[in-house]
Amino acid sequence: MQKLFSELRCSLGNHTGKFTTKQVIWTLKYALTAIWPGFVLNKTNMPYICCIPYICRQVHLTPHPPMVFLKTHRTGSSTVQNILFRLGEREGATFAFPSQYSGLHYLFPFISEALPEGSSQFNLLCSHMHLDLREVRKVMPQNTVFITLLRDPIKTFESVFGYYTSIIPAFFRAHRATANKGKSALSMFLDSPETFWDPKEPGNGLAKNPMSFDMGLNNQKWNGSWPEDLAQLEEAFHLVMIAEHFDESLVLLGALLGLEHADVAYLRLNARAGNCVTELDENMQEKVRLWNMLDTLLYDFFVQVFWEKAAQFGLERLKVEVAQLRASTEKIQQKCVSRAEVPPGELEDLLRPWQTETATIVGYEVRGNLSLQDQGFCIRMMLPELQYHSHLYFKQYGRDMRAAPAD
Numbered sequence: 001m002q003k004l005f006s007e008l009r010c011s012l013g014n015h016t017g018k019f020t021t022k023q024v025i026w027t028l029k030y031a032l033t034a035i036w037p038g039f040v041l042n043k044t045n046m047p048y049i050c051c052i053p054y055i056c057r058q059v060h061l062t063p064h065p066p067m068v069f070l071k072t073h074r075t076g077s078s079t080v081q082n083i084l085f086r087l088g089e090r091e092g093a094t095f096a097f098p099s100q101y102s103g104l105h106y107l108f109p110f111i112s113e114a115l116p117e118g119s120s121q122f123n124l125l126c127s128h129m130h131l132d133l134r135e136v137r138k139v140m141p142q143n144t145v146f147i148t149l150l151r152d153p154i155k156t157f158e159s160v161f162g163y164y165t166s167i168i169p170a171f172f173r174a175h176r177a178t179a180n181k182g183k184s185a186l187s188m189f190l191d192s193p194e195t196f197w198d199p200k201e202p203g204n205g206l207a208k209n210p211m212s213f214d215m216g217l218n219n220q221k222w223n224g225s226w227p228e229d230l231a232q233l234e235e236a237f238h239l240v241m242i243a244e245h246f247d248e249s250l251v252l253l254g255a256l257l258g259l260e261h262a263d264v265a266y267l268r269l270n271a272r273a274g275n276c277v278t279e280l281d282e283n284m285q286e287k288v289r290l291w292n293m294l295d296t297l298l299y300d301f302f303v304q305v306f307w308e309k310a311a312q313f314g315l316e317r318l319k320v321e322v323a324q325l326r327a328s329t330e331k332i333q334q335k336c337v338s339r340a341e342v343p344p345g346e347l348e349d350l351l352r353p354w355q356t357e358t359a360t361i362v363g364y365e366v367r368g369n370l371s372l373q374d375q376g377f378c379i380r381m382m383l384p385e386l387q388y389h390s391h392l393y394f395k396q397y398g399r400d401m402r403a404a405p406a407d
């Protein structure tokens, strides 16, 4: 794979060299941030990105504000991560990677990883983790922009369950209990979740209120500190994107970072094959909602915050920009994809997403006859998380990422 990537690296295009007023303003703002650490990019004023790589390199800065994307599970986060990987790679960011990788990435401390030679702090953290704001702030610069993504809690839980049935102990127990009972594991679990769920078991973090768990909240039961914890998260996060308004979210992300629509254009990644998705009737939905009540609170709260941000941006402007983003995505799709929703067995290793025992994850086939430069661009658009992670890790550290020890 490294050989393929070294070829791809050669094919990466250069910046056009045109500067917009926004970019020049951002460069000045960023320079100010560097000499005066107290200068924090204002949330509502929205920082601008510097897209002038050679100037930024001269002053030893990465050209976008440092960023943490808290990668929540089964929310569409691999799609957003891919956008940030491409952005960070293009601009030579120093990534904060977990030191090991496995199916349940959130268990691994990224903080123990040494910084690569020549860098003093990370610029971009966009892996799964169980958020601890204080710890994250230790390894990220003061002016770091925090973003994350939430999805409808019912869809999230259904997806987490389907994807991790054989990995999360509480789910696996329900799966085993269904033997010869003619019932789905999900329905077995939802009938009496407490029978299968041991809150003290380390691997059960995502078994209840998975988004609250990722966000570092108490995901087991509501307590008096919840409102304050939520307020703290609202204060810390510059943007909480909403999967049900994915394109609107990306337009706001683009505005926050000063990106063009083409920079946030995407291919939907890490999707399960249609036959792996369970349609939930009203009764099942209600059970999922009850079991994940804290995620519902979390989601409803941030949907409201999202629309406040959207209103500040301007709803009409948002509509126009969403249409532009969709046009850009459509163009890229036509240029890059010869076949979508391709089953894993028909994909080459490089483009095959990681599979679990219970979920089939589909991928893309890249168009043939592309120039080397376009091939590099298109493959990056559809590169599954683990492959892109390994590539960037190797580029940054000059060695492969360690595999997680087997249990």
Ligand SMILES: Nc1ncnc2c1ncn2[C@@H]1O[C@H](COP(=O)(O)OS(=O)(=O)O)[C@@H](OP(=O)(O)O)[C@H]1O
Pocket (backbone or CB within 6 Å): 072, 073, 074, 075, 076, 077, 078, 079, 159, 243, 244, 246, 267, 268, 269, 270, 271, 272, 273, 277
């Ligand atoms: N653009 C967009 N809009 C809406 N939904 C999207 C999008 N991109 C990915 N997805 C869906 O998100 C699910 C995968 O989420 P993640 O990438 O976060 O999964 S993972 O935790 O990294 O395994 C997975 O959901 P399910 O297919 O329901 O499992 C994807 O289909």
